[in-house]
Amino acid sequence: MANTRSTISLDDMVKAGVHLGHHTSKWHPKMKDYIYGSKNSIHIIDLNKTKEKLEIALDFISETVNSGKDILFVATKKQAIPIVRDIAEETGMPYMVRRWVGGIFTNFKAITKRVKQLVVLEDKLQANELQSYTKKERKVFGDKVEKGNKLFAGVKDVRGLPGAVFVQDVVKDSLAIKEAHDLKIPVIALSDTNANPELVDYAIPANDDAVSSIKYIYTLVGATIEEAKAKRTIASPELKDNTKK
Numbered sequence: 001m002a003n004t005r006s007t008i009s010l011d012d013m014v015k016a017g018v019h020l021g022h023h024t025s026k027w028h029p030k031m032k033d034y035i036y037g038s039k040n041s042i043h044i045i046d047l048n049k050t051k052e053k054l055e056i057a058l059d060f061i062s063e064t065v066n067s068g069k070d071i072l073f074v075a076t077k078k079q080a081i082p083i084v085r086d087i088a089e090e091t092g093m094p095y096m097v098r099r100w101v102g103g104i105f106t107n108f109k110a111i112t113k114r115v116k117q118l119v120v121l122e123d124k125l126q127a128n129e130l131q132s133y134t135k136k137e138r139k140v141f142g143d144k145v146e147k148g149n150k151l152f153a154g155v156k157d158v159r160g161l162p163g164a165v166f167v168q169d170v171v172k173d174s175l176a177i178k179e180a181h182d183l184k185i186p187v188i189a190l191s192d193t194n195a196n197p198e199l200v201d202y203a204i205p206a207n208d209d210a211v212s213s214i215k216y217i218y219t220l221v222g223a224t225i226e227e228a229k230a231k232r233t234i235a236s237p238e239l240k241d242n243t244k245k
Contacts, residue, residue, distance in 0.1 A: 004220055004223045005058060008051055008054060008220065010048070010051065013047050013050065013216065014047065016212040017207050017210040017212050018045070018050060018217070019036070019044050019045045019047050019207065020044070020045070020207045020210065021035065021042060021043035021044065021045050021194075021207065022043060022193045023042060023043075024038050024041050024042065026193075027193045028193065028194055028195055030196045031043075031191065031193045031194075031195065031196075031197060031205070034046055034049045034050070034053075034191075034197070034205035035193060045193065045205050045206065045207070049205055050204065050205045053202070053204050054204050054206075056202060057188050058220065058221070060164070060186070060188065060202055061164070061188065061228070062227065062228040063228075064164050064186075065224075065229055066229075066232050067163065069162065069163025070093055070094055070162040070163060071093050072094045072162035072164070072166070073087070073093060073094070073095040073154075073166050073168075074096050074165060074168065074173050075097050075167075076097065076098060076100060076168075076169070076173055077169050077172055077208070077209075079209070079214070080168045080169070080211075080214050081097045083211065083215050083218055084168055084214075084218060085097050085154065087218045087219070087221065087222040088154060089154075091222050091225040091229070092229075094154050094155045094157070094158045094162065095154035095155070097154065098150055099151070101151055101152070102175060104155070104176075104179065105180060105182065106179050106183065108161060112158070114152075125142060161183065161185060163186075164185060164188060165177075165180045165186070165188070166187075166188045166221065167187055167189040167190075168190055168208060168214065169190065169192075169195075170195035170196065174199070177189070186201045186202065187199075187200040188200065188202040189203060190204050190206045190214070191203040191204060191205050191206070191208075192207060192208040195208075204217065
């Protein structure tokens with residue numbers, strides 16, 4: 001954890017555009033304490049506050065992963081999807097991108113059953129076990145698998161609720177936040193100047209639109225997860241990685 005936190009730099013955040021908020025006309029009053037000022041009608045985020053909140057969030061992420069629990073990543077904003085998906089896959093964490101599927105938390109058993117059916121169908125197709133069906137029927141099955149993977153590829157191996165949820169956009173992914181809170185699952189999120197930071201448990205004041213800003217934050221998150229998993233393995237060699245069950 002110490003190594004990752006030591007790399008947090010105000011200069012690097014400026015270069016990544018982490019400090020650039022929305023137009024001053026689109027701000028949320030609850031973000032007032034995190035806004036340094038404005039320039040050319042654009043709110044400027046106080047990066048000292050960002051650094052402080054980011055360190056707190058990384059500490060929580062480290063504790064959560066070190067305890068053997070997963071962080072579920074959620075991102076439905078087009079430019080954020082590849083970044084978030086890559087970090088999740090690299091760290092072995094579950095993710096949901098493109099769109100939030102309602103009920104993933106509140107109707108977990110039903111969603112899990114749906115995902116299992118997808119996995120079974122996909123395995124049968126790959127093993128050529130559906131040759132008794134017509135070519136047209138096999139295409140329908142293939143389309144169903146392709147569509148299902150777009151939604152559930154990142155949660156195929158999930159066996160239980162996550163220890164926390166990391167949301168990329170508080171405004172756009174409000175449904176995920178609501179569902180997580182309904183089950184008292186802690187939420188971490190980037191909070192731009194147009195968002196209400198009080199809607200999440202660990203808000204990180206930051207530009208949630210620019211690719212460079214998103215990549216900067218998530219790179220730190222990914223490194224923190226890897227460090228926590230390494231410490232977990234050293235402390236308890238017999239502890240299985242629950243993302244690989």
